[in-house]
Amino acid sequence: MPRRTSARDGGRSRPRRPQRHKDVPYRYGGHRERDFRCVGCRLDVPGQAPGTAHRNHCPHCLASLHVDDRVPGDRAASCRGRMEAFGLSVRPDGEWMLIHRCLACEELSANRIAGDDNVLALVRLALAPLRDPGVAGRVLLTL
Amino acid sequence: MSHDEHARQGGLSNTLKVDTFTCVWCGLTVSTFAAEGIRREHCPSCLHSRHVTDHVEGGPSDCGARMTPIAIAVLRTGDWRVVHRCVRCDELTSDPVCADDNQLILMRIAVRPLAQPPFPLEAFGTL
Ligand SMILES: [Zn+2]
Ligand SMILES: [Zn+2]
Ligand SMILES: [Zn+2]
Ligand SMILES: [Zn+2]
Numbered sequence: 538m539p540r541r542t543s544a545r546d547g548g549r550s551r552p553r554r555p556q557r558h559k560d561v562p563y564r565y566g567g568h569r570e571r572d573f574r575c576v577g578c579r580l581d582v583p584g585q586a587p588g589t590a591h592r593n594h595c596p597h598c599l600a601s602l603h604v605d606d607r608v609p610g611d612r613a614a615s616c617r618g619r620m621e622a623f624g625l626s627v628r629p630d631g632e633w634m635l636i637h638r639c640l641a642c643e644e645l646s647a648n649r650i651a652g653d654d655n656v657l658a659l660v661r662l663a664l665a666p667l668r669d670p671g672v673a674g675r676v677l678l679t680l
Numbered sequence: 681m682s683h684d685e686h687a688r689q690g691g692l693s694n695t696l697k698v699d700t701f702t703c704v705w706c707g708l709t710v711s712t713f714a715a716e717g718i719r720r721e722h723c724p725s726c727l728h729s730r731h732v733t734d735h736v737e738g739g740p741s742d743c744g745a746r747m748t749p750i751a752i753a754v755l756r757t758g759d760w761r762v763v764h765r766c767v768r769c770d771e772l773t774s775d776p777v778c779a780d781d782n783q784l785i786l787m788r789i790a791v792r793p794l795a796q797p798p799f800p801l802e803a804f805g806t807l
Contacts, residue, residue: 606736623753623763623774624751624752624753624754624761624763625751625793626750626751626763626765626792626793627792627793627796631796631798632798633793633796633797633798634750634751636750636751636753636763636772638753638774644735644736645735645763645772645773645774646772647750647765647772650798656799660801663793663794663797664794665753665754666752666753666754666760666790667790667791668754
């Protein structure tokens with residue numbers, strides 16, 4: 538077993554070498570484990586930000602990656618397709634939920650919006666059904 | 681029984697009209713096929729549905745619980761889809777909107793996010 542040289546002899550004279558920057562361990566269990574690059578807009582997204590817990594979608598374009606199976610966070614799906622923001626629903630407590638749809642396998646998932654999500658993208662999504670002249674127009678005529 | 685099997689066996693369009701199901705929520709007797717010939721996945725009156733297909737694994741589901749309409753989504757083609765959530769197992773599905781679906785309920789679901797915004801919409805000025 539190598540021993541640490543005592544402070545009295547040669548140990549002091551050796552120059553201190555700064556630690557080399559390690560980028561690998563961060564990806565596997567390090568403090569930046571949850572950082573990711575967006576599959577939609579290639580933005581580098583920090584995993585942690587104020588007002589967000591367990592971020593699972595890009596705050597800029599709202600896209601996500603199909604990694605969860607039935608339970609959010611289980612990371613059990615092998616698909617890894619790109620999931621796009623598909624619709625918005627409102628929980629009984631008033632919170633907006635993003636409905637994501639996988640472009641590869643069409644599976645859906647519901648996720649809470651985060652504190653730093655792009656508000657314009659959210660509002661655009663909320664207005665999407667009303668922009669359609671077909672159903673929206675028909676409904677407004679029958680009201 | 682699929683639409684094609686029906687057409688093969690009956691050969692008559694009125695055999696489609698005989699095929700019905702009862703809505704688990706409002707009790708309405710509903711023809712399985714809409715006027716456009718597409719298979720209904722939800723009740724046209726209350727838009728509720730039943731969890732009969734497993735969308736994660738594929739094939740039939742043994743859940744069978746009621747599914748509530750929770751959102752309207754728009755495909756890239758512009759077509760509306762109703763997103764349902766199972767009240768028992770939380771699975772999500774989306775089905776196409778039929779022409780005779782209750783337009784008022786569709787619209788109520790579509791505008792719900794705007795009626796309860798998590799941030800002040802006035803900040804956007806004119807949208
Ligand atoms: Zn993005
Ligand atoms: Zn997928
Ligand atoms: Zn019904
Ligand atoms: Zn179910």
